[in-house]
Amino acid sequence: MQATARTSLDAAQPAAPPQRRRASVPRLRPSPGSFGEILGDNPRPLAGRLRAVRRLASVLLWTLLCIPVQTLLLALPGEGKRRFARLYHAVLCRLIGLRVQVVGQRSTARPVMYLANHSSWLDVLVLGGTLDAVFVAKAEVGTWPLVRTVARLGRTVFVSRSRGRTGSEADAMRERLRAGDSMILFPEGTSNDGTRVLPFRSSFLAVADAAAEVQPVSVVYDRLGGLPACRRDRPLFAWYGDMDIGSHFWRLARRPGGRVTVLLHEPVDPRDFANRKTLTAAVERTVAEGAAELRQNRIALPRRALAVQN
Numbered sequence: 657m658q659a660t661a662r663t664s665l666d667a668a669q670p671a672a673p674p675q676r677r678r679a680s681v682p683r684l685r686p687s688p689g690s691f692g693e694i695l696g697d698n699p700r701p702l703a704g705r706l707r708a709v710r711r712l713a714s715v716l717l718w719t720l721l722c723i724p725v726q727t728l729l730l731a732l733p734g735e736g737k738r739r740f741a742r743l744y745h746a747v748l749c750r751l752i753g754l755r756v757q758v759v760g761q762r763s764t765a766r767p768v769m770y771l772a773n774h775s776s777w778l779d780v781l782v783l784g785g786t787l788d789a790v791f792v793a794k795a796e797v798g799t800w801p802l803v804r805t806v807a808r809l810g811r812t813v814f815v816s817r818s819r820g821r822t823g824s825e826a827d828a829m830r831e832r833l834r835a836g837d838s839m840i841l842f843p844e845g846t847s848n849d850g851t852r853v854l855p856f857r858s859s860f861l862a863v864a865d866a867a868a869e870v871q872p873v874s875v876v877y878d879r880l881g882g883l884p885a886c887r888r889d890r891p892l893f894a895w896y897g898d899m900d901i902g903s904h905f906w907r908l909a910r911r912p913g914g915r916v917t918v919l920l921h922e923p924v925d926p927r928d929f930a931n932r933k934t935l936t937a938a939v940e941r942t943v944a945e946g947a948a949e950l951r952q953n954r955i956a957l958p959r960r961a962l963a964v965q966n
Contacts, residue, residue, distance in 0.1 A: 704910035746785030753913035760920030775844035789838035874946030879915030
């Protein structure tokens with residue numbers, strides 16, 4: 657009787673749900689050179705490390721070989737120091753796997769003030785290998801190991817941007833322009849994430865009247881591993897915030913080769929503008945519009961900086 661009652665009670669209780677087995681889905685690994693590898697799912701991390709080591713060694717060796725050559729050229733008259741500095745930067749771009757595409761023509765005037773957007777330390781290599789000009793850099797760059805040596809050999813003009821020294825530094829820049837040296841400036845005053853162009857500071861154009869022409873330049877890193885670079889790829893090229901240059905170089909050097917497009921807009925005479933603020937606004941709009949087209953992978957053509965109508 658008890659057995660019968662127990663059986664009836666067990667039958668009344670609902671049966672326990674069957675245990676579900678998690679489906680085993682094989683993880684697909686992207687093939688070499690595929691989109692997944694480019695975005696960070698690298699199936700061959702060893703290959704990436706070897707690539708980075710090779711590129712780092714090549715950069716250091718090339719730099720150490722060039723330092724004594726440029727030191728000698730600086731002591732000699734002529735254009736050798738300018739041409740060799742350009743060769744140095746151009747070869748560096750190749751060594752790190754960065755292909756430079758130039759759209760437009762460099763100004764034939766001298767001296768020229770080139771005004772470009774700024775998203776990375778790579779901009780120095782790219783523009784240094786494209787334009788025959790010296791850079792204007794913040795004073796702290798002159799304190800970085802090895803970088804300061806290369807910058808000084810490249811005849812970089814250092815500015816502190818402190819109000820007490822603004823006048824003397826402007827005079828030094830003006831003298832370099834009068835001596836025939838073209839200059840490359842980043843009027844944003846800092847680098848950014850590469851997704852936009854920050855407002856240009858008119859104070860950077862205080863000596864523009866000493867230049868024969870001003871040429872706006874848009875710089876965008878638009879290819880990675882042969883594919884169009886998207887928004888999530890920007891940090892691989894952009895160097896901003898508290899990023900350190902060592903780890904940034906390593907992350908980039910592990911990746912397949914990239915491409916940067918340098919869009920040289922039409923040069924303008926700075927004396928055709930009412931004042932430096934008007935010139936700054938016109939150049940900023942030209943650079944920003946060109947960079948926006950390049951980021952969208954559109955065919956971008958050189959523009960002419962026109963005064964902004966209020």
